[in-house]
Amino acid sequence: MIYSEKVMDHFTNPRNVGEIENADGIGEVGNAKCGDIMKMYLKIDGNVITDVKFKTFGCGAAVATSSMATELIMGKTIDEALQLTNKAVMEALDGLPAVKVHCSVLAEQAIKSALWNYYEKQGVDPEPIIGKVPDCEDCH
Amino acid sequence: MEKRYIYADHAATTAVSPEVLEEMLPYFTEHYGNASSIYKMGRESHAALNNARERVAACLGAQANEIYFTAGGSESDNWAIKGTCDRLGAQGKKHIITSVFEHHAVLHTCEYLEKHGFEVTYLPVNAEGLIDPADVEKAIREDTALVTIMYANNEIGTIQPIAEIGAICKAHKVLFHTDAVQAVGNVEIDVKAQNIDMLSLSGHKFHAPKGVGALYVRRGIILPNLVHGGGQESGRRAGTENVAGIMGLAKAIEIATADIPAKIAKLTPLRDKLIDGILKLPQTRLNGSREQRLCGNVNVSIVGIEGESLLLMMDYHGVCASSGSACTSGSLDPSHVLLSLGLKHEVAHGSLRLSFDKDFTEEDVDYILEVIPQVVSRLREMSPMWEKMCKEGTVLV
Numbered sequence: 299m300i301y302s303e304k305v306m307d308h309f310t311n312p313r314n315v316g317e318i319e320n321a322d323g324i325g326e327v328g329n330a331k332c333g334d335i336m337k338m339y340l341k342i343d344g345n346v347i348t349d350v351k352f353k354t355f356g357c358g359a360a361v362a363t364s365s366m367a368t369e370l371i372m373g374k375t376i377d378e379a380l381q382l383t384n385k386a387v388m389e390a391l392d393g394l395p396a397v398k399v400h401c402s403v404l405a406e407q408a409i410k411s412a413l414w415n416y417y418e419k420q421g422v423d424p425e426p427i428i429g430k431v432p433d434c435e436d437c438h
Numbered sequence: 439m440e441k442r443y444i445y446a447d448h449a450a451t452t453a454v455s456p457e458v459l460e461e462m463l464p465y466f467t468e469h470y471g472n473a474s475s476i477y478k479m480g481r482e483s484h485a486a487l488n489n490a491r492e493r494v495a496a497c498l499g500a501q502a503n504e505i506y507f508t509a510g511g512s513e514s515d516n517w518a519i520k521g522t523c524d525r526l527g528a529q530g531k532k533h534i535i536t537s538v539f540e541h542h543a544v545l546h547t548c549e550y551l552e553k554h555g556f557e558v559t560y561l562p563v564n565a566e567g568l569i570d571p572a573d574v575e576k577a578i579r580e581d582t583a584l585v586t587i588m589y590a591n592n593e594i595g596t597i598q599p600i601a602e603i604g605a606i607c608k609a610h611k612v613l614f615h616t617d618a619v620q621a622v623g624n625v626e627i628d629v630k631a632q633n634i635d636m637l638s639l640s641g642h643k644f645h646a647p648k649g650v651g652a653l654y655v656r657r658g659i660i661l662p663n664l665v666h667g668g669g670q671e672s673g674r675r676a677g678t679e680n681v682a683g684i685m686g687l688a689k690a691i692e693i694a695t696a697d698i699p700a701k702i703a704k705l706t707p708l709r710d711k712l713i714d715g716i717l718k719l720p721q722t723r724l725n726g727s728r729e730q731r732l733c734g735n736v737n738v739s740i741v742g743i744e745g746e747s748l749l750l751m752m753d754y755h756g757v758c759a760s761s762g763s764a765c766t767s768g769s770l771d772p773s774h775v776l777l778s779l780g781l782k783h784e785v786a787h788g789s790l791r792l793s794f795d796k797d798f799t800e801e802d803v804d805y806i807l808e809v810i811p812q813v814v815s816r817l818r819e820m821s822p823m824w825e826k827m828c829k830e831g832t833v834l835v
Contacts (some may be wrong), residue, residue: 307748
Protein backbone atom coordinates (compact mmCIF):
# COMPACT_ATOMS: atom_id res chain seq x y z
CA MET A 299 0.00 0.00 0.00
CA ILE A 300 1.55 3.24 -1.09
CA TYR A 301 0.35 6.77 -0.35
CA SER A 302 0.72 9.56 -2.88
CA GLU A 303 3.14 12.38 -2.15
CA LYS A 304 0.19 14.69 -1.53
CA VAL A 305 -1.22 12.33 1.11
CA MET A 306 2.17 12.14 2.80
CA ASP A 307 2.50 15.92 2.64
CA HIS A 308 -0.89 16.44 4.29
CA PHE A 309 -0.11 13.75 6.84
CA THR A 310 3.29 15.10 7.85
CA ASN A 311 2.22 18.76 7.65
CA PRO A 312 -1.50 18.71 8.27
CA ARG A 313 -3.25 22.05 7.61
CA ASN A 314 -5.72 23.59 10.06
CA VAL A 315 -5.16 21.28 13.00
CA GLY A 316 -6.74 22.39 16.23
CA GLU A 317 -9.97 23.66 17.71
CA ILE A 318 -12.05 26.81 17.33
CA GLU A 319 -13.32 28.36 20.51
CA ASN A 320 -17.02 29.20 20.28
CA ALA A 321 -17.26 27.41 16.96
CA ASP A 322 -20.52 27.88 15.07
CA GLY A 323 -20.63 24.22 14.18
CA ILE A 324 -18.84 21.12 15.49
CA GLY A 325 -19.12 17.70 13.95
CA GLU A 326 -17.64 14.41 15.05
CA VAL A 327 -17.79 11.19 13.06
CA GLY A 328 -16.30 7.71 13.39
CA ASN A 329 -15.49 5.97 16.62
CA ALA A 330 -12.48 4.71 18.51
CA LYS A 331 -13.45 1.09 18.04
CA CYS A 332 -13.20 1.42 14.27
CA GLY A 333 -9.88 3.19 14.64
CA ASP A 334 -10.81 6.60 13.30
CA ILE A 335 -12.52 9.69 14.68
CA MET A 336 -12.70 13.04 12.92
CA LYS A 337 -13.80 16.18 14.66
CA MET A 338 -14.42 19.30 12.57
CA TYR A 339 -14.89 22.87 13.87
CA LEU A 340 -16.44 25.60 11.70
CA LYS A 341 -16.63 29.37 12.03
CA ILE A 342 -19.40 30.70 9.81
CA ASP A 343 -20.06 34.31 8.94
CA GLY A 344 -23.27 34.88 7.05
CA ASN A 345 -23.14 32.10 4.53
CA VAL A 346 -19.36 31.77 4.38
CA ILE A 347 -17.02 29.38 6.22
CA THR A 348 -14.46 31.82 7.54
CA ASP A 349 -12.43 29.33 9.58
CA VAL A 350 -12.17 25.58 9.89
CA LYS A 351 -10.08 23.36 12.14
CA PHE A 352 -9.91 19.64 12.73
CA LYS A 353 -8.69 16.96 15.09
CA THR A 354 -8.32 13.38 13.92
CA PHE A 355 -7.54 10.06 15.53
CA GLY A 356 -6.76 7.66 12.75
CA CYS A 357 -4.41 6.43 10.08
CA GLY A 358 -2.31 8.48 7.68
CA ALA A 359 -5.16 8.70 5.18
CA ALA A 360 -7.61 9.82 7.86
CA VAL A 361 -5.33 12.70 8.83
CA ALA A 362 -4.61 13.62 5.20
CA THR A 363 -8.26 13.58 4.12
CA SER A 364 -9.26 15.72 7.11
CA SER A 365 -6.52 18.19 6.32
CA MET A 366 -7.41 18.34 2.62
CA ALA A 367 -11.13 18.66 3.36
CA THR A 368 -10.50 21.69 5.57
CA GLU A 369 -8.47 23.32 2.80
CA LEU A 370 -11.19 22.63 0.26
CA ILE A 371 -13.95 24.32 2.27
CA MET A 372 -12.01 27.21 3.79
CA GLY A 373 -13.56 30.49 2.61
CA LYS A 374 -16.30 28.67 0.71
CA THR A 375 -20.04 29.09 1.10
CA ILE A 376 -22.08 26.53 2.99
CA ASP A 377 -23.63 25.39 -0.28
CA GLU A 378 -20.22 24.79 -1.78
CA ALA A 379 -19.10 22.89 1.31
CA LEU A 380 -22.18 20.70 1.16
CA GLN A 381 -21.35 19.82 -2.42
CA LEU A 382 -17.88 18.55 -1.49
CA THR A 383 -17.77 14.82 -2.14
CA ASN A 384 -15.36 12.23 -0.85
CA LYS A 385 -14.31 11.74 -4.46
CA ALA A 386 -13.22 15.35 -4.72
CA VAL A 387 -11.17 14.97 -1.54
CA MET A 388 -9.53 11.85 -2.96
CA GLU A 389 -8.80 13.51 -6.27
CA ALA A 390 -7.27 16.49 -4.53
CA LEU A 391 -4.94 14.07 -2.76
CA ASP A 392 -3.97 12.34 -6.04
CA GLY A 393 -5.89 9.25 -5.00
CA LEU A 394 -6.05 6.88 -2.05
CA PRO A 395 -5.41 3.15 -1.76
CA ALA A 396 -8.68 1.20 -2.14
CA VAL A 397 -8.76 0.19 1.54
CA LYS A 398 -8.56 3.87 2.53
CA VAL A 399 -11.49 5.19 0.53
CA HIS A 400 -13.63 5.16 3.67
CA CYS A 401 -11.35 7.81 5.19
CA SER A 402 -12.42 10.24 2.48
CA VAL A 403 -16.05 9.36 3.16
CA LEU A 404 -15.44 10.15 6.79
CA ALA A 405 -14.01 13.56 5.85
CA GLU A 406 -17.11 14.38 3.80
CA GLN A 407 -19.31 13.26 6.68
CA ALA A 408 -17.35 15.30 9.21
CA ILE A 409 -18.11 18.49 7.26
CA LYS A 410 -21.78 17.59 6.91
CA SER A 411 -21.97 16.70 10.56
CA ALA A 412 -20.46 20.08 11.56
CA LEU A 413 -22.94 21.90 9.31
CA TRP A 414 -25.76 19.83 10.79
CA ASN A 415 -24.71 21.07 14.21
CA TYR A 416 -24.55 24.65 12.84
CA TYR A 417 -28.13 24.52 11.58
CA GLU A 418 -29.35 22.93 14.81
CA LYS A 419 -27.77 25.78 16.76
CA GLN A 420 -29.57 28.20 14.46
CA GLY A 421 -32.83 26.45 15.24
CA VAL A 422 -33.15 25.23 11.65
CA ASP A 423 -33.99 21.62 10.84
CA PRO A 424 -30.84 20.41 9.05
CA GLU A 425 -32.31 17.36 7.39
CA PRO A 426 -34.03 19.06 4.40
CA ILE A 427 -30.78 20.92 3.68
CA ILE A 428 -28.12 18.28 4.37
CA GLY A 429 -29.98 15.03 4.05
CA LYS A 430 -29.00 12.11 6.21
CA VAL A 431 -25.43 11.88 7.47
CA PRO A 432 -24.63 8.18 7.44
CA ASP A 433 -22.86 6.93 10.55
CA CYS A 434 -19.48 5.28 10.76
CA GLU A 435 -20.71 1.74 10.19
CA ASP A 436 -21.90 2.69 6.71
CA CYS A 437 -18.58 4.00 5.55
CA HIS A 438 -16.68 0.74 5.71
CA MET B 439 18.74 15.21 17.44
CA GLU B 440 20.75 13.73 14.60
CA LYS B 441 18.58 11.57 12.37
CA ARG B 442 19.41 7.87 12.33
CA TYR B 443 18.06 5.00 10.33
CA ILE B 444 17.02 2.07 12.47
CA TYR B 445 15.50 -1.12 11.14
CA ALA B 446 13.40 -2.37 14.06
CA ASP B 447 11.21 -4.85 12.21
CA HIS B 448 13.25 -8.05 12.31
CA ALA B 449 10.13 -10.07 13.10
CA ALA B 450 8.90 -9.08 9.62
CA THR B 451 12.09 -9.98 7.80
CA THR B 452 15.87 -9.62 8.01
CA ALA B 453 18.71 -8.78 5.68
CA VAL B 454 20.70 -11.63 4.16
CA SER B 455 23.97 -11.54 6.09
CA PRO B 456 27.28 -11.28 4.20
CA GLU B 457 28.39 -14.75 5.39
CA VAL B 458 25.12 -16.24 4.14
CA LEU B 459 25.40 -14.47 0.81
CA GLU B 460 28.97 -15.71 0.42
CA GLU B 461 27.83 -19.26 1.11
CA MET B 462 25.12 -18.96 -1.54
CA LEU B 463 26.92 -17.21 -4.38
CA PRO B 464 28.84 -20.17 -5.88
CA TYR B 465 25.56 -22.06 -6.30
CA PHE B 466 24.20 -19.44 -8.67
CA THR B 467 27.07 -19.27 -11.13
CA GLU B 468 29.52 -22.14 -10.58
CA HIS B 469 27.77 -25.07 -8.91
CA TYR B 470 24.48 -24.57 -10.65
CA GLY B 471 23.95 -28.21 -11.59
CA ASN B 472 20.60 -29.84 -11.09
CA ALA B 473 20.91 -32.03 -8.01
CA SER B 474 19.11 -34.82 -9.87
CA SER B 475 21.72 -34.95 -12.68
CA ILE B 476 24.21 -37.78 -12.82
CA TYR B 477 27.37 -35.88 -13.84
CA LYS B 478 29.83 -34.27 -11.47
CA MET B 479 28.14 -30.88 -11.29
CA GLY B 480 24.82 -32.51 -10.47
CA ARG B 481 26.45 -34.70 -7.85
CA GLU B 482 28.01 -31.61 -6.30
CA SER B 483 24.61 -30.00 -5.94
CA HIS B 484 23.25 -33.19 -4.48
CA ALA B 485 26.12 -33.30 -2.00
CA ALA B 486 25.45 -29.67 -1.10
CA LEU B 487 21.82 -30.49 -0.29
CA ASN B 488 22.87 -33.41 1.90
CA ASN B 489 25.33 -31.18 3.64
CA ALA B 490 22.72 -28.46 4.22
CA ARG B 491 20.19 -30.99 5.49
CA GLU B 492 22.68 -32.29 8.04
CA ARG B 493 23.58 -28.81 9.19
CA VAL B 494 19.95 -27.68 9.60
CA ALA B 495 19.10 -30.92 11.41
CA ALA B 496 22.04 -30.51 13.79
CA CYS B 497 20.78 -27.07 14.85
CA LEU B 498 17.41 -28.55 15.85
CA GLY B 499 18.56 -31.81 17.43
CA ALA B 500 17.09 -33.70 14.47
CA GLN B 501 18.37 -36.21 11.90
CA ALA B 502 19.10 -35.14 8.34
CA ASN B 503 16.38 -37.37 6.90
CA GLU B 504 13.81 -35.57 9.05
CA ILE B 505 14.34 -32.21 7.33
CA TYR B 506 12.34 -31.22 4.26
CA PHE B 507 13.19 -27.98 2.52
CA THR B 508 10.25 -25.78 1.57
CA ALA B 509 9.65 -22.25 0.33
CA GLY B 510 9.09 -20.88 3.83
CA GLY B 511 7.07 -20.89 7.02
CA SER B 512 3.59 -20.68 5.53
CA GLU B 513 4.24 -23.61 3.22
CA SER B 514 5.67 -25.67 6.07
CA ASP B 515 2.64 -24.91 8.26
CA ASN B 516 0.22 -25.78 5.47
CA TRP B 517 1.99 -29.03 4.71
CA ALA B 518 2.24 -30.17 8.33
CA ILE B 519 -1.40 -29.40 9.15
CA LYS B 520 -3.15 -30.36 5.93
CA GLY B 521 -0.88 -33.35 5.43
CA THR B 522 -1.52 -34.71 8.92
CA CYS B 523 -5.25 -34.12 8.66
CA ASP B 524 -5.41 -35.68 5.22
CA ARG B 525 -3.84 -38.87 6.53
CA LEU B 526 -5.44 -39.09 9.99
CA GLY B 527 -8.80 -37.72 8.87
CA ALA B 528 -9.12 -40.84 6.72
CA GLN B 529 -8.77 -42.85 9.94
CA GLY B 530 -11.60 -40.94 11.57
CA LYS B 531 -9.42 -38.46 13.45
CA LYS B 532 -11.07 -35.18 12.61
CA HIS B 533 -10.18 -32.88 15.49
CA ILE B 534 -7.43 -30.25 15.63
CA ILE B 535 -6.25 -28.27 18.65
CA THR B 536 -4.64 -24.89 18.10
CA SER B 537 -4.70 -21.48 19.74
CA VAL B 538 -6.58 -18.28 19.00
CA PHE B 539 -3.43 -16.26 18.40
CA GLU B 540 -1.56 -18.39 15.87
CA HIS B 541 -0.12 -16.92 12.71
CA HIS B 542 -2.63 -16.77 9.87
CA ALA B 543 -0.71 -19.52 8.06
CA VAL B 544 -1.97 -21.83 10.81
CA LEU B 545 -5.33 -20.19 11.57
CA HIS B 546 -6.51 -19.95 7.98
CA THR B 547 -5.35 -23.52 7.29
CA CYS B 548 -7.43 -24.69 10.26
CA GLU B 549 -10.42 -22.67 9.03
CA TYR B 550 -10.04 -24.31 5.63
CA LEU B 551 -10.09 -27.73 7.28
CA GLU B 552 -13.20 -26.78 9.25
CA LYS B 553 -14.94 -26.38 5.91
CA HIS B 554 -13.83 -29.91 5.08
CA GLY B 555 -15.31 -31.70 8.05
CA PHE B 556 -12.71 -31.08 10.73
CA GLU B 557 -13.50 -29.68 14.14
CA VAL B 558 -11.03 -27.20 15.58
CA THR B 559 -10.53 -26.24 19.22
CA TYR B 560 -9.03 -22.75 19.50
CA LEU B 561 -7.40 -22.56 22.90
CA PRO B 562 -7.48 -19.19 24.64
CA VAL B 563 -4.36 -17.42 25.85
CA ASN B 564 -4.11 -15.64 29.17
CA ALA B 565 -3.69 -11.87 29.56
CA GLU B 566 0.09 -12.37 29.38
CA GLY B 567 -0.18 -14.07 26.00
CA LEU B 568 0.62 -17.57 27.24
CA ILE B 569 -1.10 -20.88 26.64
CA ASP B 570 -1.77 -23.14 29.61
CA PRO B 571 -0.54 -26.69 28.86
CA ALA B 572 -3.37 -27.97 31.06
CA ASP B 573 -5.82 -26.53 28.52
CA VAL B 574 -4.13 -28.55 25.79
CA GLU B 575 -4.49 -31.73 27.82
CA LYS B 576 -8.16 -31.03 28.55
CA ALA B 577 -8.88 -30.43 24.88
CA ILE B 578 -7.36 -33.71 23.65
CA ARG B 579 -9.98 -36.22 22.48
CA GLU B 580 -10.00 -39.73 21.04
CA ASP B 581 -10.30 -38.26 17.57
CA THR B 582 -7.65 -35.53 17.91
CA ALA B 583 -5.38 -35.67 14.88
CA LEU B 584 -3.05 -32.83 15.68
CA VAL B 585 -2.05 -30.21 18.21
CA THR B 586 -0.48 -27.15 16.56
CA ILE B 587 0.79 -24.40 18.84
CA MET B 588 3.28 -21.72 17.89
CA TYR B 589 6.65 -21.66 19.63
CA ALA B 590 6.81 -17.88 19.96
CA ASN B 591 4.16 -15.38 18.96
CA ASN B 592 5.04 -13.21 15.99
CA GLU B 593 3.45 -10.03 17.33
CA ILE B 594 3.99 -10.03 21.07
CA GLY B 595 6.97 -12.39 21.21
CA THR B 596 5.64 -14.56 24.03
CA ILE B 597 7.37 -17.94 24.27
CA GLN B 598 4.99 -20.83 24.81
CA PRO B 599 5.60 -23.81 27.11
CA ILE B 600 6.46 -26.04 24.16
CA ALA B 601 8.28 -28.81 26.05
CA GLU B 602 5.33 -29.24 28.42
CA ILE B 603 2.86 -29.34 25.55
CA GLY B 604 5.14 -31.80 23.73
CA ALA B 605 5.22 -34.10 26.76
CA ILE B 606 1.42 -34.00 27.05
CA CYS B 607 0.96 -34.81 23.37
CA LYS B 608 3.45 -37.66 23.60
CA ALA B 609 1.67 -39.11 26.63
CA HIS B 610 -1.65 -38.98 24.77
CA LYS B 611 -0.10 -40.20 21.50
CA VAL B 612 -1.26 -37.13 19.62
CA LEU B 613 0.94 -35.50 16.97
CA PHE B 614 2.38 -32.13 17.87
CA HIS B 615 3.36 -29.46 15.35
CA THR B 616 4.85 -26.09 16.21
CA ASP B 617 5.28 -23.00 14.07
CA ALA B 618 8.75 -21.96 15.23
CA VAL B 619 9.25 -19.23 12.65
CA GLN B 620 9.89 -16.55 15.29
CA ALA B 621 11.68 -18.85 17.72
CA VAL B 622 14.60 -20.18 15.70
CA GLY B 623 17.77 -18.43 16.77
CA ASN B 624 16.08 -16.91 19.82
CA VAL B 625 15.40 -19.94 21.99
CA GLU B 626 17.19 -23.28 22.30
CA ILE B 627 15.23 -25.80 20.28
CA ASP B 628 15.72 -29.54 20.62
CA VAL B 629 12.95 -31.37 18.84
CA LYS B 630 13.70 -34.69 20.57
CA ALA B 631 13.99 -33.36 24.11
CA GLN B 632 10.93 -31.17 23.61
CA ASN B 633 8.87 -33.95 21.97
CA ILE B 634 8.12 -31.96 18.84
CA ASP B 635 6.83 -34.10 15.98
CA MET B 636 6.82 -31.38 13.33
CA LEU B 637 8.36 -27.92 13.26
CA SER B 638 8.12 -25.11 10.72
CA LEU B 639 10.84 -22.57 10.15
CA SER B 640 11.50 -19.76 7.70
CA GLY B 641 14.94 -18.62 6.58
CA HIS B 642 14.33 -14.92 6.06
CA LYS B 643 13.59 -14.40 9.76
CA PHE B 644 17.24 -15.16 10.58
CA HIS B 645 19.25 -13.68 7.72
CA ALA B 646 18.74 -16.32 5.04
CA PRO B 647 16.95 -15.17 1.89
CA LYS B 648 13.19 -15.05 1.46
CA GLY B 649 11.62 -18.05 -0.24
CA VAL B 650 13.39 -20.82 1.66
CA GLY B 651 12.32 -22.64 4.79
CA ALA B 652 12.07 -26.10 6.21
CA LEU B 653 9.72 -28.53 7.86
CA TYR B 654 11.07 -30.99 10.39
CA VAL B 655 9.03 -34.20 10.40
CA ARG B 656 9.95 -36.81 12.99
CA ARG B 657 11.00 -40.13 11.48
CA GLY B 658 8.07 -42.48 11.31
CA ILE B 659 5.53 -39.80 10.44
CA ILE B 660 4.46 -40.03 6.84
CA LEU B 661 3.04 -36.87 5.35
CA PRO B 662 1.32 -37.09 1.97
CA ASN B 663 3.21 -35.50 -0.90
CA LEU B 664 2.91 -31.74 -0.99
CA VAL B 665 3.89 -31.33 -4.63
CA HIS B 666 3.59 -34.25 -7.03
CA GLY B 667 6.28 -34.64 -9.63
CA GLY B 668 9.90 -35.66 -9.43
CA GLY B 669 11.69 -37.39 -6.61
CA GLN B 670 13.03 -34.34 -4.80
CA GLU B 671 12.75 -34.15 -0.99
CA SER B 672 12.30 -37.94 -0.77
CA GLY B 673 9.57 -37.66 -3.37
CA ARG B 674 7.39 -35.55 -1.05
CA ARG B 675 7.91 -32.14 -2.53
CA ALA B 676 8.70 -32.23 -6.20
CA GLY B 677 10.54 -29.47 -8.01
CA THR B 678 14.19 -28.72 -8.66
CA GLU B 679 15.73 -27.69 -5.37
CA ASN B 680 16.67 -24.11 -4.57
CA VAL B 681 20.24 -25.16 -3.80
CA ALA B 682 21.62 -21.67 -3.25
CA GLY B 683 18.74 -20.71 -0.94
CA ILE B 684 19.05 -23.98 0.96
CA MET B 685 22.80 -23.47 1.44
CA GLY B 686 22.03 -19.97 2.69
CA LEU B 687 19.47 -21.39 5.11
CA ALA B 688 22.04 -23.86 6.47
CA LYS B 689 24.64 -21.16 7.02
CA ALA B 690 22.10 -18.77 8.54
CA ILE B 691 20.67 -21.26 11.02
CA GLU B 692 24.18 -22.21 12.13
CA ILE B 693 25.01 -18.60 12.84
CA ALA B 694 21.63 -17.90 14.45
CA THR B 695 21.83 -20.85 16.83
CA ALA B 696 25.57 -20.70 17.56
CA ASP B 697 25.32 -18.64 20.73
CA ILE B 698 21.76 -17.98 21.76
CA PRO B 699 22.60 -17.31 25.45
CA ALA B 700 24.97 -14.51 24.39
CA LYS B 701 22.27 -12.97 22.21
CA ILE B 702 19.75 -13.13 25.03
CA ALA B 703 22.26 -11.63 27.46
CA LYS B 704 22.98 -8.76 25.08
CA LEU B 705 19.45 -7.96 23.93
CA THR B 706 17.40 -8.44 27.10
CA PRO B 707 18.71 -5.30 28.86
CA LEU B 708 18.20 -3.26 25.67
CA ARG B 709 14.69 -4.60 25.26
CA ASP B 710 13.84 -3.83 28.88
CA LYS B 711 15.29 -0.33 28.65
CA LEU B 712 13.12 0.27 25.60
CA ILE B 713 10.02 -1.10 27.32
CA ASP B 714 10.60 0.91 30.49
CA GLY B 715 11.29 4.06 28.48
CA ILE B 716 8.06 3.77 26.51
CA LEU B 717 6.00 2.87 29.57
CA LYS B 718 7.02 6.19 31.15
CA LEU B 719 4.48 7.78 28.83
CA PRO B 720 1.00 7.92 30.38
CA GLN B 721 -1.60 5.38 29.26
CA THR B 722 0.73 2.85 27.72
CA ARG B 723 1.02 -0.86 28.30
CA LEU B 724 3.32 -3.73 27.43
CA ASN B 725 1.49 -6.39 25.46
CA GLY B 726 2.49 -9.90 26.50
CA SER B 727 4.61 -11.31 29.28
CA ARG B 728 7.89 -9.56 29.95
CA GLU B 729 9.59 -12.71 31.26
CA GLN B 730 8.43 -15.33 28.75
CA ARG B 731 9.34 -13.11 25.86
CA LEU B 732 11.73 -13.09 22.91
CA CYS B 733 14.78 -10.99 23.71
CA GLY B 734 14.29 -8.89 20.56
CA ASN B 735 10.57 -8.11 20.84
CA VAL B 736 8.79 -5.07 22.24
CA ASN B 737 5.05 -4.67 21.76
CA VAL B 738 3.27 -1.79 23.43
CA SER B 739 -0.09 -0.06 23.18
CA ILE B 740 -0.12 3.72 23.27
CA VAL B 741 -3.65 4.88 23.95
CA GLY B 742 -5.20 7.78 22.05
CA ILE B 743 -3.30 7.32 18.82
CA GLU B 744 -3.62 5.02 15.87
CA GLY B 745 -0.88 2.60 14.90
CA GLU B 746 -0.48 3.44 11.24
CA SER B 747 -0.01 7.15 11.95
CA LEU B 748 2.54 6.22 14.55
CA LEU B 749 4.46 4.05 12.06
CA LEU B 750 4.42 6.74 9.37
CA MET B 751 5.72 9.33 11.82
CA MET B 752 8.40 6.97 13.07
CA ASP B 753 9.38 6.22 9.49
CA TYR B 754 9.69 9.97 8.97
CA HIS B 755 12.23 9.91 11.81
CA GLY B 756 14.03 6.92 10.30
CA VAL B 757 12.63 4.12 12.46
CA CYS B 758 11.04 1.09 10.76
CA ALA B 759 8.49 -0.61 12.97
CA SER B 760 5.17 -2.42 12.79
CA SER B 761 1.71 -2.26 14.32
CA GLY B 762 -1.33 -4.41 14.91
CA SER B 763 -3.80 -1.66 14.09
CA ALA B 764 -6.66 -2.38 11.71
CA CYS B 765 -5.25 0.09 9.23
CA THR B 766 -2.02 -1.83 8.90
CA SER B 767 -3.70 -5.21 8.82
CA GLY B 768 -5.83 -4.21 5.86
CA SER B 769 -8.99 -5.27 7.69
CA LEU B 770 -11.48 -3.52 9.92
CA ASP B 771 -10.39 -5.24 13.08
CA PRO B 772 -7.12 -4.75 14.86
CA SER B 773 -4.79 -7.71 15.34
CA HIS B 774 -6.40 -10.95 16.52
CA VAL B 775 -3.35 -11.47 18.72
CA LEU B 776 -3.91 -8.26 20.68
CA LEU B 777 -7.64 -8.88 20.95
CA SER B 778 -6.90 -12.39 22.27
CA LEU B 779 -5.16 -10.79 25.26
CA GLY B 780 -8.45 -9.09 26.10
CA LEU B 781 -7.43 -5.65 24.81
CA LYS B 782 -10.17 -3.23 23.79
CA HIS B 783 -10.23 -2.37 20.10
CA GLU B 784 -9.21 1.22 20.75
CA VAL B 785 -6.19 0.06 22.75
CA ALA B 786 -5.19 -2.48 20.12
CA HIS B 787 -5.37 0.20 17.39
CA GLY B 788 -2.54 2.07 19.11
CA SER B 789 -0.07 -0.79 19.16
CA LEU B 790 3.56 -0.69 18.19
CA ARG B 791 5.94 -3.59 17.63
CA LEU B 792 9.68 -3.07 17.62
CA SER B 793 11.77 -6.15 16.85
CA PHE B 794 15.54 -6.24 16.64
CA ASP B 795 18.58 -8.43 16.38
CA LYS B 796 22.20 -8.78 17.51
CA ASP B 797 23.31 -5.56 15.85
CA PHE B 798 20.90 -3.46 17.94
CA THR B 799 22.70 -0.94 20.17
CA GLU B 800 22.15 1.25 23.19
CA GLU B 801 22.34 4.26 20.84
CA ASP B 802 19.47 2.81 18.85
CA VAL B 803 17.42 2.45 22.03
CA ASP B 804 18.19 6.02 23.06
CA TYR B 805 17.25 7.37 19.64
CA ILE B 806 13.95 5.46 19.57
CA LEU B 807 13.20 6.73 23.07
CA GLU B 808 13.75 10.27 21.82
CA VAL B 809 11.54 9.80 18.78
CA ILE B 810 8.56 8.05 20.38
CA PRO B 811 7.59 10.71 22.94
CA GLN B 812 7.78 13.44 20.27
CA VAL B 813 5.67 11.49 17.84
CA VAL B 814 3.18 10.41 20.49
CA SER B 815 2.74 13.91 21.83
CA ARG B 816 2.18 15.28 18.33
CA LEU B 817 -0.41 12.62 17.48
CA ARG B 818 -2.15 12.91 20.83
CA GLU B 819 -2.40 16.68 20.41
CA MET B 820 -4.47 16.16 17.29
CA SER B 821 -6.46 13.21 18.58
CA PRO B 822 -10.09 13.87 19.54
CA MET B 823 -10.06 10.52 21.33
CA TRP B 824 -7.19 11.63 23.56
CA GLU B 825 -8.82 15.00 24.16
CA LYS B 826 -12.02 13.32 25.28
CA MET B 827 -10.16 10.88 27.50
CA CYS B 828 -8.27 13.72 29.18
CA LYS B 829 -11.47 15.71 29.74
CA GLU B 830 -13.36 12.76 31.15
CA GLY B 831 -10.42 11.27 33.01
CA THR B 832 -10.82 7.96 31.20
CA VAL B 833 -8.10 5.41 31.86
CA LEU B 834 -7.97 2.62 29.31
CA VAL B 835 -4.84 0.78 30.41
